[in-house]
Amino acid sequence: MPKEIFQCRECGYCCQGETTVSLTPEDVARMADYLKISVAELKSRYLREKDKVIQMRVVDGHCIFYNGGCTVHPGKPWRCTQWPLHPSILSDPNNFETIKESCPGISKRMGYEEFCKRLAKLTPKKS
Ligand code: SF4
Numbered sequence: 096m097p098k099e100i101f102q103c104r105e106c107g108y109c110c111q112g113e114t115t116v117s118l119t120p121e122d123v124a125r126m127a128d129y130l131k132i133s134v135a136e137l138k139s140r141y142l143r144e145k146d147k148v149i150q151m152r153v154v155d156g157h158c159i160f161y162n163g164g165c166t167v168h169p170g171k172p173w174r175c176t177q178w179p180l181h182p183s184i185l186s187d188p189n190n191f192e193t194i195k196e197s198c199p200g201i202s203k204r205m206g207y208e209e210f211c212k213r214l215a216k217l218t219p220k221k222s
């Protein structure tokens with residue numbers, strides 16, 4: 096990602112809050128593998144499940160894996176790897192502004208249309 100569009104400031108803001116991203120079954124398997132523990136142990140120690148939605152536990156207002164940075168970086172959920180380039184950002188200028196406000200990694204000089212244009216160039220179209 097070109098730095099003029101996005102450069103992570105490692106502020107940790109996106110790892111804070113009372114909920115986290117939800118995990119896919121692949122995320123759960125990858126994370127257990129990375130931590131070298133069983134899925135059952137991963138779930139009992141680090142995850143929470145409600146209405147079939149699996150998230151990471153929240154401790155002191157942040158993801159349980161946040162400690163000045165992500166401590167499971169290679170095994171983190173794919174939604175974390177995508178942030179802040181959430182698909183909703185491209186479909187709604189208001190989402191873009193909201194995400195831009197909460198993520199200092201997105202250039203403040205970047206407008207919605209310019210951001211979409213540059214991102215589209217980097218994202219191959221599916222046929
Ligand atoms: S909020 Fe943005 S700049 Fe801060 S850690 Fe998350 S992605 Fe990086």
Ligand code: SF4
Binds near residue numbers: 109116160165
């Ligand atoms: S897994 Fe890592 S990047 Fe994702 S919310 Fe938790 S600490 Fe942040």
